[in-house]
Amino acid sequence: MLLDMKQWKHVFKLDPDRELSDDQLDRLCLSGTDAILVGGSSGVTYDNTVDLLARIRRYEVPCVLEVSNQDAIVPGYDLFFIPIVLNARDPQWIVGHHHQALREYGAILDWQQVMTEGYIMLNGESTAALITEADTQLDTKDVEAYVRMADRLFHCSIVYLEYSGVFGDMNIVSRARDLLHHSRLFYGGGIDGPDKAREAAKAAHTVVVGNVVYEQFEQALATVEAVKTI
Numbered sequence: 001m002l003l004d005m006k007q008w009k010h011v012f013k014l015d016p017d018r019e020l021s022d023d024q025l026d027r028l029c030l031s032g033t034d035a036i037l038v039g040g041s042s043g044v045t046y047d048n049t050v051d052l053l054a055r056i057r058r059y060e061v062p063c064v065l066e067v068s069n070q071d072a073i074v075p076g077y078d079l080f081f082i083p084i085v086l087n088a089r090d091p092q093w094i095v096g097h098h099h100q101a102l103r104e105y106g107a108i109l110d111w112q113q114v115m116t117e118g119y120i121m122l123n124g125e126s127t128a129a130l131i132t133e134a135d136t137q138l139d140t141k142d143v144e145a146y147v148r149m150a151d152r153l154f155h156c157s158i159v160y161l162e163y164s165g166v167f168g169d170m171n172i173v174s175r176a177r178d179l180l181h182h183s184r185l186f187y188g189g190g191i192d193g194p195d196k197a198r199e200a201a202k203a204a205h206t207v208v209v210g211n212v213v214y215e216q217f218e219q220a221l222a223t224v225e226a227v228k229t230i
């Protein structure tokens with residue numbers, strides 16, 4: 001299956017470590033979202049990642065694994081997104097884990113299935129920012145520099161502005177999108193319903209809806225139509 005990630009406007013991020021009923025998963029997969037991204041920053045294991053893949057595979061929706069843990073690299077996903085946390089203070093999250101994973105999988109990888117995500121962590125209180133020891137005290141020029149780094153120097157498929165848990169500054173998001181030449185801009189963080197989804201979709205290429213799936217399910221579902229009707 002050849003997937004054109006460049007067309008995606010809306011993505012649900014599902015956490016293998018959190019509960020969803022079959023009925024909820026059915027509604028998410030048939031919602032019209034462009035893809036399901038499987039990932040989380042803690043509690044992700046091989047078993048729960050296989051399990052969620054098997055459940056999503058009943059549907060036609062593209063299914064992507066965002067690799068956050070080398071022990072939970074599961075074959076069978078359509079694509080693999082590899083985060084590179086540009087503002088991590090600990091280089092393990094920029095190249096270290098990647099180096100280890102490529103020692104194991106580098107020779108057998110289907111590179112057409114692999115896409116890099118240049119992450120810029122912007123909420124210092126999120127689990128992912130804490131784990132990666134990200135420097136989130138960034139001004140606009142700092143963010144712009146990271147955006148150019150991901151796009152122009154590293155040619156990342158995706159630049160990911162990550163506000164996980166809080167809604168971000170849409171001026172920064174749209175400025176970032178305007179700087180890009182090669183990468184697609186993903187925005188994630190604090191989208192709690194259709195209004196914020198619409199706002200974020202005006203600023204980024206693709207919006208990622210995560211926690212609200214587990215907190216206010218109907219609001220999460222409503223984000224799809226909001227984004228698609230812009």
Ligand SMILES: CC(C)=CCC/C(C)=C/CC/C(C)=C/CC/C(C)=C/CC/C(C)=C/CC/C(C)=C/CC/C(C)=C/COP(=O)(O)OP(=O)(O)O
Binds near residue numbers: 070097098
């Ligand atoms: C045959 C076969 C198995 C093929 C596949 C092989 C393949 C694809 C190999 C990959 C090779 C490779 C280079 C892998 C990278 C390995 C790795 C572990 C890299 C590190 C990734 C990284 C920087 C993780 C840090 C944390 C992070 C950025 C997670 C991303 C997801 C995220 C931010 C989730 C939000 O999580 P949530 O739980 O919602 O947390 P909050 O509390 O913040 O909301």
Ligand SMILES: O=P(O)(O)OC[C@@H](O)CO
Binds near residue numbers: 165166190212
């Ligand atoms: O969980 P939320 O805050 O929606 O963020 C989505 C995603 O960017 C998390 O990696």
Ligand SMILES: [Mg+2]
Binds near residue numbers: 210211
């Ligand atoms: Mg989360």
